[in-house]
Amino acid sequence: MADPSAALRAAGELLAQGKAAEALARVEAWLAAHPGDLQAHMLRVNAANALGDLDRVIDGLLALLRLRPQHPQFTRMLATALNNHGARLRESGRLDAALAAFRQAVDLFPAHPQAWFNLGLCLRDRGQPEAAREAFRQHLGLCPDDPPARLLLAGLESDRRLGEALAQSTPQERERMDPAWLAQTAAKAGLVDATLEALARLGPEHDLETAARALCELHLRGEVAGAAAGSQRVIEAARRQGRLALRAELVGALALPAIYRDHADLREHRQRYAEGLARLHRRWPDLPLEGRGLRLRELAHSNFLLAYQGLPDRELQASFARLIEQTARRIRPDLAEPPAAARAGRIGLISSCWRSCTVGAYFGGWIGWLREAGFEVFLYQLGPRRDGTTERLGQQATVFRFLEGPIEALAEAVRKDALDLLIYPELGMDDRLVPLAALRLARRQALAWGHPTTSGLATMDAYLTCAEMEPETAQAHYTEPLIGLPGLGVDYLRPPRPEPLAAQALGLDPRRPRVLVPQSLFKLHPDTDRVLVAIAEEVPEVQFVLFEPEFPAWRRDYEARLTRAGAGTLDVQRHLCFLPIQPRQRYLQVNMACDVMLDSLHWSGGNTAIDALCCGLPLVACPGALMRGRQSLAMLQRMGLAGALCVADPGQQARRVVELLRVRSEREALREAILARLPALLEARQARAALVEAAQRLTG
Numbered sequence: 001m002a003d004p005s006a007a008l009r010a011a012g013e014l015l016a017q018g019k020a021a022e023a024l025a026r027v028e029a030w031l032a033a034h035p036g037d038l039q040a041h042m043l044r045v046n047a048a049n050a051l052g053d054l055d056r057v058i059d060g061l062l063a064l065l066r067l068r069p070q071h072p073q074f075t076r077m078l079a080t081a082l083n084n085h086g087a088r089l090r091e092s093g094r095l096d097a098a099l100a101a102f103r104q105a106v107d108l109f110p111a112h113p114q115a116w117f118n119l120g121l122c123l124r125d126r127g128q129p130e131a132a133r134e135a136f137r138q139h140l141g142l143c144p145d146d147p148p149a150r151l152l153l154a155g156l157e158s159d160r161r162l163g164e165a166l167a168q169s170t171p172q173e174r175e176r177m178d179p180a181w182l183a184q185t186a187a188k189a190g191l192v193d194a195t196l197e198a199l200a201r202l203g204p205e206h207d208l209e210t211a212a213r214a215l216c217e218l219h220l221r222g223e224v225a226g227a228a229a230g231s232q233r234v235i236e237a238a239r240r241q242g243r244l245a246l247r248a249e250l251v252g253a254l255a256l257p258a259i260y261r262d263h264a265d266l267r268e269h270r271q272r273y274a275e276g277l278a279r280l281h282r283r284w285p286d287l288p289l290e291g292r293g294l295r296l297r298e299l300a301h302s303n304f305l306l307a308y309q310g311l312p313d314r315e316l317q318a319s320f321a322r323l324i325e326q327t328a329r330r331i332r333p334d335l336a337e338p339p340a341a342a343r344a345g346r347i348g349l350i351s352s353c354w355r356s357c358t359v360g361a362y363f364g365g366w367i368g369w370l371r372e373a374g375f376e377v378f379l380y381q382l383g384p385r386r387d388g389t390t391e392r393l394g395q396q397a398t399v400f401r402f403l404e405g406p407i408e409a410l411a412e413a414v415r416k417d418a419l420d421l422l423i424y425p426e427l428g429m430d431d432r433l434v435p436l437a438a439l440r441l442a443r444r445q446a447l448a449w450g451h452p453t454t455s456g457l458a459t460m461d462a463y464l465t466c467a468e469m470e471p472e473t474a475q476a477h478y479t480e481p482l483i484g485l486p487g488l489g490v491d492y493l494r495p496p497r498p499e500p501l502a503a504q505a506l507g508l509d510p511r512r513p514r515v516l517v518p519q520s521l522f523k524l525h526p527d528t529d530r531v532l533v534a535i536a537e538e539v540p541e542v543q544f545v546l547f548e549p550e551f552p553a554w555r556r557d558y559e560a561r562l563t564r565a566g567a568g569t570l571d572v573q574r575h576l577c578f579l580p581i582q583p584r585q586r587y588l589q590v591n592m593a594c595d596v597m598l599d600s601l602h603w604s605g606g607n608t609a610i611d612a613l614c615c616g617l618p619l620v621a622c623p624g625a626l627m628r629g630r631q632s633l634a635m636l637q638r639m640g641l642a643g644a645l646c647v648a649d650p651g652q653q654a655r656r657v658v659e660l661l662r663v664r665s666e667r668e669a670l671r672e673a674i675l676a677r678l679p680a681l682l683e684a685r686q687a688r689a690a691l692v693e694a695a696q697r698l699t700g
Contacts, residue, residue, distance in 0.1 A: 222258025365491025426450025
């Protein structure tokens with residue numbers, strides 16, 4: 001009969017000698033025959049812990065708790081193991097699994113402060129602010145003197161509260177915080193100086209990926225000078241660590257403002273962007289990338305803001321695309337060629353915007369069109385966000401995949417499905433899609449106009465566009481071959497028209513004429529300023545209705561620019577009415593309470609134009625030279641109203657708005673005509689047939 005003490009003593013000696021794997025093998029062999037041996041289970045946990053094998057640690061602790069239910073030490077140990085496991089899952093981007101692990105930890109041991117803290121982080125990333133706040137409050141109840149938790153809790157209230165909390169923290173407290181984390185937190189609050197101060201403290205032990213996310217946050221906000229200065233600090237820290245910081249280099253070279261000061265500022269930043277691209281093209285080909293363990297996240301950079309300059313971008317986009325493609329190929333050459341096998345008729349649609357937003361509203365109908373035509377449709381939603389629209393669209397697909405984790409894992413998951421065709425409905429909203437699109441994840445790949453500009457990528461075999469929105473010279477603006485779809489090109493679901501609400505109840509002045517300007521502020525080109533000023537000059541009592549931007553600095557910079565352009569004619573305090581972001585029904589009621597919509601120059605309304613028309617609101621458009629400035633034109637042409645509502649230049653646009661503000665009867669006649677002709681705008685049978693034909697051609 002085996003001597004249990006001798007067998008376990010031998011395993012323990014192996015563990016003490018650092019031979020954890022041998023010790024684990026011996027103790028597991030013993031447990032196979034003696035599953036109720038408490039000492040053996042404890043030894044198994046210690047050996048698995050020495051190997052960093054959290055799955056076995058958790059399994060061993062669960063076995064111990066089955067033998068000794070509610071044992072306080074085993075309970076705390078299991079909660080800690082679950083917390084550590086959740087932290088690894090969160091780091092790898094698997095938020096759903098991480099969330100489950102943290103919930104298990106706090107349910108098991110409610111006095112575990114770190115598990116509450118990590119649960120708060122996960123809930124915040126999942127877009128559940130109320131639940132995240134409660135988790136951080138629980139953590140602070142256990143650890144009241146925790147500055148990072150106080151900052152995170154403040155950040156869930158508002159950027160302003162986060163800024164206040166950061167300002168109230170002492171230098172000693174900030175010194176104790178991880179500088180990469182502190183930089184990212186300060187960047188989220190829009191505190192450029194605090195971000196740069198934290199980045200200056202980066203050392204060999206700090207996480208440069210987190211630091212790079214701070215730069216991306218500054219870039220997203222259009223804080224060009226701060227992003228450039230911060231990128232240099234991250235690059236220097238990477239150099240001290242013997243590493244490369246490609247993502248920081250991209251931000252430093254290519255960051256663009258969200259709001260330009262004027263035309264000269266726009267031209268200056270465009271030139272800076274072109275020079276930055278040229279520098280990277282000179283530097284990157286000679287970098288020793290192979291064997292450095294670089295990840296595709298280094299190439300996660302979106303030049304989203306370039307398209308809002310109102311100029312042709314084909315050459316700049318192609319240059320950016322070559323840089324990303326060539327580098328992605330060197331980092332992951334195995335993902336750069338089309339998959340060896342593809343299943344005929346299998347089509348994928350990939351985005352992080354299959355939710356209640358423009359992409360979901362525009363392109364969600366394609367899922368049903370393609371599936372009913374006999375295609376297998378794989379829908380990919382990149383996490384962490386999802387909502388009811390995500391679930392509804394996922395049910396319409398043949399296969400729905402919610403993808404999280406490193407970009408490599410996303411790429412491999414898509415390639416594994418052996419797609420015949422992969423469609424990106426937009427490219428630009430999510431920077432992870434940039435390196436993905438630069439690879440070959442399917443036999444054929446195509447792009448659509450969710451962000452209407454060419455990708456410049458040689459990996460795109462076609463660009464699906466709305467033909468009626470394109471000028472005659474359209475192909476010259478794209479590197480991809482164009483495939484045009486008629487009408488809106490999509491099956492746009494007409495929103496139910498709500499009951500009207502009085503202007504005063506909506507926060508508007510009922511005594512004044514109201515012009516809706518619904519576009520995000522970064523879409524309002526400096527040329528639009530002259531139109532607003534001209535309208536205010538002719539109709540001094542006008543009220544321009546806008547919506548609060550995502551970041552307060554955008555409104556500050558926009559109002560400063562408009563004040564300079566107004567030269568005393570336009571008073572931003574009197575003429576501009578900024579409403580908070582509205583729920584959909586309330587937003588439609590705002591449309592119904594306005595007199596005219598002003599279409600923005602160079603980037604005309606898409607979703608906003610359709611919403612206005614569905615509410616019977618006349619919109620005055622001034623078409624541009626590129627597709628992104630001609631969307632409203634195509635809609636009005638299809639409805640037979642272009643002659644009444646489309647003009648040739650900004651001066652005429654201002655005059656036409658003024659005419660409509662002064663003549664109520666004409667506005668009312670246009671409202672009736674718009675509502676009567678909506679069926680012509682939303683009719684989708686021709687677009688459906690054209691999309692199916694395009695898919696057959698691309699998969700043939």
